[in-house]
Amino acid sequence: MPLVTDSDAELVARCRSGDDEAWRELVARFSRYVYAIVIQAYRLPAADAEDVFQEVFARTYERLEDLRDDASIRPWIGQLTRRLCVDHLRSRKREGELEPIEQGAPDATLARIEEALSIREGLKLLSAECQEILDRFFSRDESYETISGALGIPGGTVASRISRCLAKLREQLAEGRTASPAPSGEA
Amino acid sequence: MTLRSELELAELLELLPPAPEAWVRSAQELPPVHRRLDDLVAHALADDEYRRQLTADLEAALAEAGVVPERSLVQALRRRLAPGD
Numbered sequence: 001m002p003l004v005t006d007s008d009a010e011l012v013a014r015c016r017s018g019d020d021e022a023w024r025e026l027v028a029r030f031s032r033y034v035y036a037i038v039i040q041a042y043r044l045p046a047a048d049a050e051d052v053f054q055e056v057f058a059r060t061y062e063r064l065e066d067l068r069d070d071a072s073i074r075p076w077i078g079q080l081t082r083r084l085c086v087d088h089l090r091s092r093k094r095e096g097e098l099e100p101i102e103q104g105a106p107d108a109t110l111a112r113i114e115e116a117l118s119i120r121e122g123l124k125l126l127s128a129e130c131q132e133i134l135d136r137f138f139s140r141d142e143s144y145e146t147i148s149g150a151l152g153i154p155g156g157t158v159a160s161r162i163s164r165c166l167a168k169l170r171e172q173l174a175e176g177r178t179a180s181p182a183p184s185g186e187a
Numbered sequence: 188m189t190l191r192s193e194l195e196l197a198e199l200l201e202l203l204p205p206a207p208e209a210w211v212r213s214a215q216e217l218p219p220v221h222r223r224l225d226d227l228v229a230h231a232l233a234d235d236e237y238r239r240q241l242t243a244d245l246e247a248a249l250a251e252a253g254v255v256p257e258r259s260l261v262q263a264l265r266r267r268l269a270p271g272d
Binding site: 018020023024027028031032033035036040050051053054055057058061062112113115116117119120123134135138139140141163166170173174 | 205258
């Protein structure tokens with residue numbers, strides 16, 4: 001998990017100045033968010049999902065100059081992704097290739113994805129080890145064995161560490177702490 | 188923020204898996220690719236015959252410029268060559 005140093009607005013400003021490294025960071029920061037919308041909310045097949053994913057970032061790159069508020073890049077990317085998914089589904093539906101998605105399902109899932117982003121923000125309040133172990137187990141769906149090997153910790157302690165880190169996350173969120181400064185982090 | 192159980196937190200974390208690495212890498216390489224598109228568009232604006240060749244087969248033009256002609260890039264080039272752009 002990369003160390004986040006720039007806010008979203010700072011990152012966008014760096015991208016706009018032609019900083020390629022900043023662009024790579026921006027893609028890393030928002031790739032999970034875009035992927036979740038495309039795959040989980042709109043349930044696009046993998047090949048279509050990749051097209052939309054790439055289109056989102058291509059248009060983001062082209063339109064950074066037009067962004068009115070650099071700090072609003074996350075909702076802007078979210079809206080762009082949703083619009084491109086809908087356009088894609090309409091196009092496929094016209095071609096008779098896809099069944100229409102269940103009415104209302106995307107909105108419910110989109111709301112959950114936004115909640116999940118807030119929870120991921122909370123991860124930044126934890127130690128680097130806790131961030132990594134929770135990400136590997138829950139988000140990357142890695143086994144205890146894989147985590148044990150990757151982090152060099154005894155296999156028998158992985159479950160207890162996950163449990164401890166999850167409890168710590170809940171505790172931090174319950175205390176109402178927020179990660180600072182204000183970037184969205186790797187969304 | 189609503190107080191959530193550990194189970195709910197776990198379910199929410201599961202909602203954000205990483206995107207496939209190849210997808211992310213491809214998106215991260217957009218700046219140099221777009222600089223190549225800039226060159227193609229500049230050439231096309233200065234040379235009508237080249238513009239005709241380019242618009243006749245965008246995929247081939249991208250490939251010739253050393254750019255993998257992914258759909259999003261073909262569309263980006265098409266947008267930039269569209270009348271009024």
